[in-house]
Amino acid sequence: PERIAARMAEKLPFPVPQGSYIGSPHQNCIRKCHCSGGWDWGPTILVSGVYGEILLRGADDFLFRSLNHRQKHLPGGCELTAVLEIESEADSRREIIFRFGNETKTMTVQLEKGTIFAECVFRVEKPDLWWPNGYGGQPLYGLSASCGLEFLSEQVGLRSLELITEKDPDGTGSSMTVRVNGVDVFCKGASWIPVDALPERWTPERYEMLLDSAAAANMNMLRCWGGGIYEKEIFYDLCDRKGILVWQDLMFSCSQYPATEDFLAEVESELEFQYRRLRPHACIALWCGDNEVLGSLKWYPPCRENRDRYL
Numbered sequence: 001p002e003r004i005a006a007r008m009a010e011k012l013p014f015p016v017p018q019g020s021y022i023g024s025p026h027q028n029c030i031r032k033c034h035c036s037g038g039w040d041w042g043p044t045i046l047v048s049g050v051y052g053e054i055l056l057r058g059a060d061d062f063l064f065r066s067l068n069h070r071q072k073h074l075p076g077g078c079e080l081t082a083v084l085e086i087e088s089e090a091d092s093r094r095e096i097i098f099r100f101g102n103e104t105k106t107m108t109v110q111l112e113k114g115t116i117f118a119e120c121v122f123r124v125e126k127p128d129l130w131w132p133n134g135y136g137g138q139p140l141y142g143l144s145a146s147c148g149l150e151f152l153s154e155q156v157g158l159r160s161l162e163l164i165t166e167k168d169p170d171g172t173g174s175s176m177t178v179r180v181n182g183v184d185v186f187c188k189g190a191s192w193i194p195v196d197a198l199p200e201r202w203t204p205e206r207y208e209m210l211l212d213s214a215a216a217a218n219m220n221m222l223r224c225w226g227g228g229i230y231e232k233e234i235f236y237d238l239c240d241r242k243g244i245l246v247w248q249d250l251m252f253s254c255s256q257y258p259a260t261e262d263f264l265a266e267v268e269s270e271l272e273f274q275y276r277r278l279r280p281h282a283c284i285a286l287w288c289g290d291n292e293v294l295g296s297l298k299w300y301p302p303c304r305e306n307r308d309r310y311l
Contacts, residue, residue, distance in 0.1 A: 001046050002037075005030045008258075014309065017300035018255035028255040031266055033194065035227045035253075043197055051199035052232070060148065062088035062111055066276045067145050067152040073160045073181075078127045080156070084118045084145045085276075086111060096120075099144045100156075120145075129181050130157030130282045132220040133243035140240060140282070157240060157282025178221075178245065178285055187245070189214070189221035192235075194228045204234055211238045221245040226291035227253030230274045239283035246283045252290035256303060256310050 005026035009016070018028040023038030024046055038044030057063075065085040072079040082098050088111040098105045098120040109118045128139040144153035164177040164184075178185045195202045195210065214222060222239065224231055226249030239246055250271065257263070278284055297303045303310045 001027075001030060001032055001048055012258055012260065015302055016256045016258050017296075017302055019253075019296075020300075022255075028257050029263075031251075031270060033229050034251065034255075035194065036197070039227060041193075045197045047199055051202075059150065061090045061092065062086055062094070062150070064145060064147075064150045064152045065115070067143065067154055068276070068280055069143060069154075069156060071158060071160070073158075076126065078124045078158050080122045080124060080143075080158070082120045082122070082143055082145065084120075084152070085115060086118060087115050088113055094147050097146045098122075099142065099146075101141045118145075124158065127158045130159040130240075131243060132180055132185050132245050133215050134218060134220055135180070135183065135185065135243070138241055138243045138282075143280075154280045155237070155240060155282075156280065159282055161285060163286055180245075185220065185245075187221040189219040189223065189244070191225045192222040192228075192231070193225050202232065207232070207234050207238060211235070211242055211244065214244060215242045219244060221247060221285065223247040223288075224249055225253070226251055226288070230278070233277075236278060236281045236283055240281055244283060245285040246281070247286055247288060248278065248284055249288045249291055252293050254292045254296055256293070256296060256300070 002024050005024070008029040009026040012029070016028060018026070021038065021040045023044030027034055027037035033047050035042055036045060036047045063086070065087050068083045068085070070081045070083065080100060082100065084096065086109070090111075090113055092111045094109050094111055096107045096109050096118055098107065100122040101124070103122055105120050105122070107118060107120055109116070129136065130138055130140070138157060140155040140157055142153060143156045144151065160181055162179040164179050165174045167174050178187055195206050220243060222244055224246055228251070230251060236246065297307060297310055
């Protein structure tokens with residue numbers, strides 16, 4: 001990773017500075033776990049290769065790309081719209097089976113070459129609402145879609161969530177309030193960094209222990225910090241089950257970043273994938289662009305001397 005980062009930095013039209021305490025140069029030029037290059041709290045142990053799960057999945061002439069949902073909360077009930085993204089190689093008609101809780105619905109969908117979205121609406125009377133830790137329970141409803149060999153499922157927490165911002169009366173700034181199911185939440189928590197410097201130590205048992213500890217300490221929000229990774233699925237599943245809201249940073253931290261077409265295209269693909277993956281989770285409260293990137297405009301001489309270029 002260090003050699004590749006150096007080659008990429010050489011191609012940039014001007015220097016792009018990163019945190020001075022990061023032990024490995026130019027880590028801001030590659031989309032790897034940034035803090036593996038060293039941080040003020042951790043060692044420089046560069047990760048290399050694939051440290052997630054790899055799956056090869058066969059399909060016929062179509063596949064389910066993602067399953068998402070929208071919620072509309074009404075007096076006495078909730079309307080849930082399942083949204084299934086289907087990618088097809090040919091035109092055909094298919095029977096899609098949607099299941100939500102104890103209810104099953106079958107839809108005939110006309111597939112076309114390319115990508116289409118199939119939607120199925122469920123009405124839930126007197127739903128069991130999902131609440132942050134300390135405010136109530138965390139019931140989860142099963143949602144799935146199937147057709148032939150294709151099957152996707154997720155666990156859904158029924159809840160409304162608003163981010164309320166109001167100008168301060170004295171004009172010095174604005175408030176930021178997380179409101180869940182109409183109730184303002186007093187957010188208590190911490191920044192979450194990678195479980196260990198070595199990815200092979202990111203075991204389910206350690207995730208369970210750490211998140212159990214957070215819940216036992218009355219935390220109800222963790223900020224997935226922007227110098228680490230978009231976390232493994234087990235992190236978000238456990239946060240769903242334990243009522244821990246997630247402030248999700250994008251993975252940029254304490255550095256400037258390239259603005260070349262190639263770099264931005266890779267970031268766009270990355271964010272599209274992560275947004276599609278994480279958006280169904282009840283725990284996801286908000287998305288944040290970065291950690292201290294704007295502030296870093298004032299930290300490094302190149303930025304201070306030519307602020308508009310880096311801005």
